[in-house]
Amino acid sequence: MNKHVSSVLDDAEAGGKDVIRLTDVRRRFGETAALDGVSLNVRRGEILGIIGRSGAGKSTLIRCLNGLERPDSGKIEIEGREITGLSEASLQPLRRRIGMIFQHFNLLSAKTVEENVALPLKIEGWPKAKRLARAAELLELVGLSGKAKAYPSELSGGQKQRVGIARALAANPALLLSDEATSALDPETTRSILALLKDINSKLGLTILLITHEMEVVRNIADRVTVLDAGRIVEEGPVWQVFSRPHAQTTKSLLSGIRPQLPTHIAESLSDNLEEDFVLAIDIAGPAAAGPFLQCLSTEFQNGYRLIHGGVDHICEQPVGRFFIAVGAASAGRLVSFAERLGAQVEVLGHVADHA
Numbered sequence: 001m002n003k004h005v006s007s008v009l010d011d012a013e014a015g016g017k018d019v020i021r022l023t024d025v026r027r028r029f030g031e032t033a034a035l036d037g038v039s040l041n042v043r044r045g046e047i048l049g050i051i052g053r054s055g056a057g058k059s060t061l062i063r064c065l066n067g068l069e070r071p072d073s074g075k076i077e078i079e080g081r082e083i084t085g086l087s088e089a090s091l092q093p094l095r096r097r098i099g100m101i102f103q104h105f106n107l108l109s110a111k112t113v114e115e116n117v118a119l120p121l122k123i124e125g126w127p128k129a130k131r132l133a134r135a136a137e138l139l140e141l142v143g144l145s146g147k148a149k150a151y152p153s154e155l156s157g158g159q160k161q162r163v164g165i166a167r168a169l170a171a172n173p174a175l176l177l178s179d180e181a182t183s184a185l186d187p188e189t190t191r192s193i194l195a196l197l198k199d200i201n202s203k204l205g206l207t208i209l210l211i212t213h214e215m216e217v218v219r220n221i222a223d224r225v226t227v228l229d230a231g232r233i234v235e236e237g238p239v240w241q242v243f244s245r246p247h248a249q250t251t252k253s254l255l256s257g258i259r260p261q262l263p264t265h266i267a268e269s270l271s272d273n274l275e276e277d278f279v280l281a282i283d284i285a286g287p288a289a290a291g292p293f294l295q296c297l298s299t300e301f302q303n304g305y306r307l308i309h310g311g312v313d314h315i316c317e318q319p320v321g322r323f324f325i326a327v328g329a330a331s332a333g334r335l336v337s338f339a340e341r342l343g344a345q346v347e348v349l350g351h352v353a354d355h356a
């Protein structure tokens with residue numbers, strides 16, 4: 001185990017369960033409540049995703065966390081120490097406990113890769129030889145050992161973000177805060193950066209807070225997710241649960257791009273004629289989704305329903321099923337109760353003629 005790994009683990013063992021804790025944090029700008037009573041915690045070693053529409057309050061939350069913005073009221077604690085009310089000087093060492101990576105990398109173009117990575121250590125007063133040794137160690141961790149003497153302009157977007165990650169880890173933070181860090185990257189590069197973050201999370205036990213509008217990012221690497229809307233938390237929980245059974249309308253619409261939807265031509269032909277077939281959206285998560293659910297349904301109802309669309313996906317290794325089913329009016333009530341008894345959540349979307 002290298003020195004960096006062991007020091008992060010030592011820190012992890014020394015502290016409490018929550019790296020960050022927010023209690024009833026409020027911040028207004030005139031009439032706008034950017035944060036309207038936000039309480040959340042980021043547990044040591046987890047990856048927490050925060051999602052929300054534009055204007056939901058994500059940037060304000062980040063600025064409150066790194067001390068650039070002060071909340072009007074409420075409490076923010078980093079590793080058990082309250083930061084609200086601290087002077088700029090007392091805030092500095094706590095601010096260094098949070099490493100940040102950004103959408104546009106924020107590297108210094110006139111400095112080499114190793115100088116960029118070593119910069120936070122220079123600010124901390126480390127001697128040159130020591131900080132270059134640490135930069136080499138971190139560049140190895142992010143797979144860029146051969147690029148120490150290169151300049152940012154000579155790197156691809158993915159490589160620049162790897163440098164950003166190495167720099168964010170240099171001062172040995174308790175938390176890595178990722179602010180839309182993959183939003184400027186193509187899908188393949190995004191996947192490789194997410195794999196690196198996941199690897200660092202499991203190797204170093206590093207806690208990561210991901211702020212993103214990309215649902216795929218949260219789905220791929222986060223353990224838990226918090227949904228912000230108009231400055232409030234409207235939903236939170238394990239990613240597989242929230243993504244398989246979103247309750248808040250905001251969450252449903254944020255996830256509409258990555259969850260199966262009723263085909264548009266059928267959605268547009270739905271009626272409210274109770275004599276026609278019922279169109280149901282059925283969500284089921286956990287072991288029952290993996291196969292038994294459809295089997296049970298066909299055993300119980302034989303040919304009495306039609307599968308319109310949907311299937312089984314896997315989120316955080318949990319099977320998650322979403323099916324759109326049409327069933328005759330006479331069997332609909334019985335099918336809904338049967339599915340609910342199996343643990344599914346059922347929504348009646350409308351009605352279609354039986355040939356649709």
Ligand SMILES: Nc1ncnc2c1ncn2[C@@H]1O[C@H](COP(=O)(O)OP(=O)(O)OP(=O)(O)O)[C@@H](O)[C@H]1O
Binds near residue numbers: 029033034056059
């Ligand atoms: N300095 C400011 N002055 C006035 N209003 C502000 C200020 N900062 C944020 N707001 C308002 O607070 C609300 C939350 O903004 P914030 O930037 O935190 O949202 P966001 O979720 O980060 O949005 P985006 O995804 O577009 O960056 C918005 O209505 C915004 O217009």
